[in-house]
Amino acid sequence: MIRTDVIIIGGGSTGCGIARDLALRGIDHCLIEKGDFAAGATGACHGLLHSGGRYAVNDPEAGADCIAENTILQKIGRKCVERTGGLFVRLPGDSKRYRDTFLKACDAIGITTEELSPSRALDLVPALNPSLEEAIRVPDCSIDPFRLCMLNITSSQKRGGLVLTHHTVTAIIKEHGRCVGVTAREEITSDVKEIRGKIIINATGAWGDRVARLAGGSVPITLSKGSLVVTNHRITNMVVNRLRPASDGDIVVPNEAVCLAGTTSIPVTDPDGIGVDPGEVDIIATQAQEMLPDFAATRLIRTYAGVRPLLQSDGENGRSISRGFRIIDHRDGLFSIVGGKLTTYRLMAEKMTDTVIAVFGLKRPCRTAELPLEGQEELSGYPLSKRLKSLEDIVCECELVTADAVERVAGQVGTRYLGDIQHRTRLGMGPCQGGFCTYRALGIMQEKGKMTPEESMGMLRDFLQRRFKGIKPALWGDQLREEQLIESIYLGILNMEQEQ
Amino acid sequence: MNATYDVVIIGGGISGMMAAITLVGCGKKVAVVSKGDPVCCFSTGCVDVLADGENPLKGIGSLPEHHPYHLVGDKGIAEALGLFRGIMSAEGIPYVGDVHANRRVLTSLGRSKVTCLVPETMDFSDIDPHESLHILSFHKMKDFYPQYITSRYAKAAYSTFDAGVTTTVGIAERFEDSDFLDTFTTWMRGLAIQEERIAVPAVLGRGSSGAVYHRIGGECGRTVFEIPTLPPSMPGLRLFGGLKNAFLRRKGDLYWGRGIYSVEKLGNQIEAVTLTGPGRSTRVEGKAFILATGSFVSGGLQASRDAVMETVFNLPSYLPPGTRDAWFQDDFFAVGHEIEKAGIRVDASFRPLGTEIENLYVCGSILAFSEVMKYRCGHGMAIATGVAAAKACMGAYSGI
Numbered sequence: 001m002i003r004t005d006v007i008i009i010g011g012g013s014t015g016c017g018i019a020r021d022l023a024l025r026g027i028d029h030c031l032i033e034k035g036d037f038a039a040g041a042t043g044a045c046h047g048l049l050h051s052g053g054r055y056a057v058n059d060p061e062a063g064a065d066c067i068a069e070n071t072i073l074q075k076i077g078r079k080c081v082e083r084t085g086g087l088f089v090r091l092p093g094d095s096k097r098y099r100d101t102f103l104k105a106c107d108a109i110g111i112t113t114e115e116l117s118p119s120r121a122l123d124l125v126p127a128l129n130p131s132l133e134e135a136i137r138v139p140d141c142s143i144d145p146f147r148l149c150m151l152n153i154t155s156s157q158k159r160g161g162l163v164l165t166h167h168t169v170t171a172i173i174k175e176h177g178r179c180v181g182v183t184a185r186e187e188i189t190s191d192v193k194e195i196r197g198k199i200i201i202n203a204t205g206a207w208g209d210r211v212a213r214l215a216g217g218s219v220p221i222t223l224s225k226g227s228l229v230v231t232n233h234r235i236t237n238m239v240v241n242r243l244r245p246a247s248d249g250d251i252v253v254p255n256e257a258v259c260l261a262g263t264t265s266i267p268v269t270d271p272d273g274i275g276v277d278p279g280e281v282d283i284i285a286t287q288a289q290e291m292l293p294d295f296a297a298t299r300l301i302r303t304y305a306g307v308r309p310l311l312q313s314d315g316e317n318g319r320s321i322s323r324g325f326r327i328i329d330h331r332d333g334l335f336s337i338v339g340g341k342l343t344t345y346r347l348m349a350e351k352m353t354d355t356v357i358a359v360f361g362l363k364r365p366c367r368t369a370e371l372p373l374e375g376q377e378e379l380s381g382y383p384l385s386k387r388l389k390s391l392e393d394i395v396c397e398c399e400l401v402t403a404d405a406v407e408r409v410a411g412q413v414g415t416r417y418l419g420d421i422q423h424r425t426r427l428g429m430g431p432c433q434g435g436f437c438t439y440r441a442l443g444i445m446q447e448k449g450k451m452t453p454e455e456s457m458g459m460l461r462d463f464l465q466r467r468f469k470g471i472k473p474a475l476w477g478d479q480l481r482e483e484q485l486i487e488s489i490y491l492g493i494l495n496m497e498q499e500q
Numbered sequence: 501m502n503a504t505y506d507v508v509i510i511g512g513g514i515s516g517m518m519a520a521i522t523l524v525g526c527g528k529k530v531a532v533v534s535k536g537d538p539v540c541c542f543s544t545g546c547v548d549v550l551a552d553g554e555n556p557l558k559g560i561g562s563l564p565e566h567h568p569y570h571l572v573g574d575k576g577i578a579e580a581l582g583l584f585r586g587i588m589s590a591e592g593i594p595y596v597g598d599v600h601a602n603r604r605v606l607t608s609l610g611r612s613k614v615t616c617l618v619p620e621t622m623d624f625s626d627i628d629p630h631e632s633l634h635i636l637s638f639h640k641m642k643d644f645y646p647q648y649i650t651s652r653y654a655k656a657a658y659s660t661f662d663a664g665v666t667t668t669v670g671i672a673e674r675f676e677d678s679d680f681l682d683t684f685t686t687w688m689r690g691l692a693i694q695e696e697r698i699a700v701p702a703v704l705g706r707g708s709s710g711a712v713y714h715r716i717g718g719e720c721g722r723t724v725f726e727i728p729t730l731p732p733s734m735p736g737l738r739l740f741g742g743l744k745n746a747f748l749r750r751k752g753d754l755y756w757g758r759g760i761y762s763v764e765k766l767g768n769q770i771e772a773v774t775l776t777g778p779g780r781s782t783r784v785e786g787k788a789f790i791l792a793t794g795s796f797v798s799g800g801l802q803a804s805r806d807a808v809m810e811t812v813f814n815l816p817s818y819l820p821p822g823t824r825d826a827w828f829q830d831d832f833f834a835v836g837h838e839i840e841k842a843g844i845r846v847d848a849s850f851r852p853l854g855t856e857i858e859n860l861y862v863c864g865s866i867l868a869f870s871e872v873m874k875y876r877c878g879h880g881m882a883i884a885t886g887v888a889a890a891k892a893c894m895g896a897y898s899g900i
C-alpha cells in the first residue's frame with residue numbers, strides 16, 4: 001500500500017499542473033494516469049495557446065483568463081511554447097460589424113491587436129487567401145501539450161511526487177463516508193495497487209463523471225467531440241483564425257513540422273472509442289481551404305479527435321470558482337475539477353491547490369506563475385541541427401530520430417510502452433506516421449530487454465490498428481498512396497495478420 | 501528530340517518490363533518510359549501467384565468474374581511465368597518453385613508468407629517451428645531484429661556480426677567486397693553452428709546474390725536462406741535489376757525518371773507522348789502504347805476525396821460504389837479493402853473500356869478488380885497480364 005496526502009487522478013494538463021503546484025507548495029502527492037501523460041483531451045487538442053481573441057466577444061471572462069495565462073506561459077514555458085503570433089482573417093462576405101465588435105472586445109480585456117492590410121498579412125503568411133479583406137494580429141501561440149505535461153511533472157518528481165502512468169483507477173475506497181484512497185490497475189500486468197490519501201482530486205476531464213461515480217458522486221457535464229486533421233508540412237507559420245463567430249474548422253495552428261486544422265463539435269455520450277468521420281474531414285478541409293487555398297492540395301497525414309467536457313449550467317452543489325471551469329467539492333474528501341482549457345491549466349491548478357491548502361489549514365502562496373518550468377534545459381537536445389548530427393543512425397526518417405535517442409529513452413526507467421518512446425522522441429509523428437519506424441523502435445525495445453517479443457507484437461498490432469483509425473478518414477491523394485505501401489509491408493512482406 | 505517506336509510502354513514496373521521484353525524478343529522496337537522505381541523494388545522478390553490453396557493455378561477458376569487473371573487463363577499464366585524464369589536465370593538470378601504448388605517463406609516477423617516462385621536464396625526458407633535455426637544478424641541493423649523470429653521458434657538462436665554499416669543496402673554492398681566476405685565467413689566458421697539451417701537477412705550481395713550465397717552455404721555445410729526485409733529490399737531490387745538488364749541487353753530504350761507531359765491524339769489513335777524531365781522536350785512516337793503505370797502506390801491511379809482518376813490518359817476508372825467511408829474497412833488487418841478494386845477495366849485484348857482510343861493496352865496492377873493484396877497475386881498478375889497485353893498488341897498490329 002502507498003500512502004500520500006493528495007491523490008490526483010488524471011495526467012492531462014490539469015492533473016500535471018496540480019502536481020507541480022502541490023510540489024512547489026511542499027505537499028506530498030501521487031498522480032495516477034490510465035495511459036501516458038496527455039492521453040485525454042490534452043494530447044488530442046489543437047495545441048493553441050489562446051490569446052483569448054476567440055472568446056473575447058462571447059465569453060469575455062474566459063478571454064481575460066486566456067490572455068493572462070498566455071502571457072505567463074510565454075514567460076515560464078519557453079521550450080514548449082512557440083511564439084507564432086496569430087491572425088484573425090476577414091474574407092469577402094464576412095461581417096465588418098463583427099470585426100468592430102471583436103476589436104472592442106479584445107481591447108476591453110487587454111488583448112493587444114494590430115490591424116493589418118491584406119498585403120501586410122500576405123507578407124506574414126504568404127499562403128493566405130489573396131482576396132482577404134484584412135487581418136488582425138493577436139498574440140496567439142502554439143504549444144506542445146505533451147511537453148507541457150512532462151515539464152510540469154518534472155517539478156513533481158524532483159520533489160518526491162509519485163507518478164503512476166498506465167494505471168487506471170478502478171475504485172475509490174470509502175471509510176465512514178469519506179474517501180480515503182483508490183485502487184489502481186496496471187495496464188499490461190493487471191497488478192493492482194492500493195493508494196491511500198487524505199484528499200482525492202478527480203482531474204479526469206471527460207471521464208470526470210465516471211470517476212466521481214466510483215465514490216457515489218456526480219459531475220454535471222455533457223460531452224462534445226472535436227476532430228482535427230494533421231497536414232504533412234507547415235502551410236503557415238502563424239496561427240490563422242477566421243474573423244467571424246466561432247464555427248467548425250476555422251482555426252489552423254502550426255505545430256513543429258506540421259499544421260493542425262479543426263475543429264468540429266459533435267455531442268457524444270462515451271469519452272472512449274471515439275473516431276473521426278470522413279464527413280468531418282471534408283468540412284475541416286473545406287473551411288481551412290477558404291483561408292489557406294493551398295490546403296486543398298495538401299496531404300493530410302492523420303486525423304484525431306478529443307472530447308471536451310461541457311459544464312452544464314451552474315448546479316447548486318457546484319461553486320463557480322472562475323469562468324469556464326469549476327471545482328466541485330463532493331464533501332467527502334473528493335474534489336472534481338472540470339472544464340477550462342489547456343491555456344488556463346495553470347490557473348485551474350492554482351485554484352485547486354488553494355482549495356487543498358485551505359483544507360489542510362495551511363498558508364502557502366502559489367509560485368507557479370513566477371518560476372519557469374523545470375527541465376527545459378534538458379530539452380536543448382531537440383533542435384534539428386543536433387538531431388542531424390548522426391544521420392547514419394536515423395530510425396525515423398520523417399522526424400529524424402536516431403537509434404541512439406530511441407535506445408536512450410528505451411533504457412530509461414519507466415519506459416515500457418511504444419507511446420513512451422513516440423512522445424519523448426517524436427518518432428512516428430511524420431508523414432509515414434510510424435509505418436516504418438515502429439517496427440524498428442519495438443525491435444530496439446526487445447533488444448534492450450524492455451519487453452518480450454509477444455508484448456511487442458501486441459503493441460505493434462495495437463499501434464497499426466490505432467494508426468489506421470486515425471488515417472482512414474483522410475485517405476485519398478498521396479496519403480492513400482503511402483497507406484497502400486504500409487499495408488503491403490505489414491500484411492504482405494511481413495505477413496502480420498496471420499495468427500498461429 | 502523525336503523518336504519513333506513500334507510500341508511505347510508507360511511504366512517500368514514488373515508488368516511493363518515483362519511486356520517490353522516480350523516485344524523486343526519478337527523483334528519489335530520498344531521504349532519504356534518510367535517516372536521512378538517500381539513497386540517490385542519494395543517487395544520480397546518472391547512471385548505470388550494466388551495464395552489461396554495448394555495449387556495457385558487451380559484457384560484461378562474460383563476468382564470473381566472480373567479478375568484480370570481470367571483474361572490470361574491458367575495456361576497463359578504458366579507460360580508467362582516460365583518466360584519470367586528464363587529471363588531471370590539468364591541474368592544470374594534463378595528462381596525456384598513450381599507454378600502448380602504454393603510454398604512458404606519466413607518473414608522478418610517470424611511469420612511465414614505464402615508465395616509461389618522464389619529466388620534460389622530463399623529455397624530453404626520453408627521451415628517448421630520445431631526445426632533448429634541459426635540466424636546471422638548484423639550489429640544495429642535498422643530493419644532486422646532477430647528476436648521477432650527467435651521468439652517463435654523454440655530451437656532458434658542468433659549471432660550478430662558488425663558490418664560497420666547499418667542499412668540493408670549498405671550491408672549488401674559490403675558483401676560485394678571479397679575481403680569482407682572472407683572476414684564474414686571466418687567469423688561464421690568460428691561460431692561452430694550446430695543448428696540445421698542458417699538464415700540471414702537478405703543482404704547477400706547487391707546484384708546477383710548467387711556467388712555469396714553459395715560460398716556461405718559451402719563454407720558452413722548447412723542449408724542457408726535469406727529472409728526478406730523491409731523496403732528497400734535486396735531481393736526486390738535484384739528482381740528489378742534483372743528485368744532492366746534483360747531489356748537493355750535486347751536493345752530496348754529506357755527513358756528513366758521521365759513522366760508523361762502531354763499526349764497527342766489523331767482520331768482514335770494515340771500518336772505520341774511528350775516526356776517530362778530536364779532539358780529539351782522529348783517526343784516519343786509509337787504505333788501502339790501500353791499503360792503499365794501501376795496502382796495508387798506508383799501514381800498510375802490517384803484518388804481525390806470522392807473520385808479515382810487515371811493519371812496519364814484520364815481513362816475512365818472503375819470506382820467501387822459508395823462514399824469514401826466505404827473504401828476501407830475499419831480493421832487494418834482485414835484483407836480486401838473495396839478501394840483495391842479500383843482501376844481500369846479492359847476488354848479481352850486488354851484495351852480500356854469506355855474510350856474511343858484503339859491503340860492502347862493496359863496491364864499490371866492498374867487493372868480494375870485485380871485486388872492484389874486480397875488474393876496475393878502481385879507479381880504473378882503483373883507478369884501474366886504484361887506478357888498477355890504484349891501479345892494482344894502484336895496480334896492486333898501484325899504490321900508492327
Ligand SMILES: Cc1cc2nc3c(=O)[nH]c(=O)nc-3n(C[C@H](O)[C@H](O)[C@H](O)COP(=O)(O)OP(=O)(O)OC[C@H]3O[C@@H](n4cnc5c(N)ncnc54)[C@H](O)[C@@H]3O)c2cc1C
Nearest residue numbers: 010012013014034040041042046048169205226306342343
Ligand atoms: C478537439 C479539442 C481541441 C482543443 N483545443 C484546445 C486548444 O487549442 N487550446 C486550449 O487551450 N484548449 C483546447 N482544448 C481544451 C483542452 O484540451 C482541455 O481543456 C484540457 O486539455 C483538459 O485537460 P484535463 O487534464 O482537464 O483533461 P484530459 O486531458 O482529458 O485529462 C484527463 C485524463 O484522465 C485520465 N483518466 C480518465 N479516467 C481515468 C481513470 N479511471 N484512472 C486514471 N486516469 C484516468 C485520462 O486518460 C486523461 O489523460 C481542446 C479540446 C478539444 C477536445
Ligand SMILES: Cc1cc2nc3c(=O)[nH]c(=O)nc-3n(C[C@H](O)[C@H](O)[C@H](O)COP(=O)(O)OP(=O)(O)OC[C@H]3O[C@@H](n4cnc5c(N)ncnc54)[C@H](O)[C@@H]3O)c2cc1C
Nearest residue numbers: 488511513515535536538539543548794798864865878879
Ligand atoms: C511493399 C510491397 C511489397 C510487395 N511484395 C510483394 C511480393 O513479395 N510478392 C508479390 O508477388 N507481390 C508483391 N507486391 C505487389 C507487387 O509488387 C505489385 O503488385 C507489382 O509489382 C505491380 O507491378 P506493376 O508493374 O503493375 O506496377 P508498378 O510496379 O507500380 O510500376 C509502375 C511504374 O510506372 C511508373 N509510372 C507511374 N506513373 C507514371 C507516369 N505518369 N509516367 C511514367 N511512368 C509512370 C512508376 O514510376 C512505376 O515505375 C508488393 C507490393 C508492395 C507495395
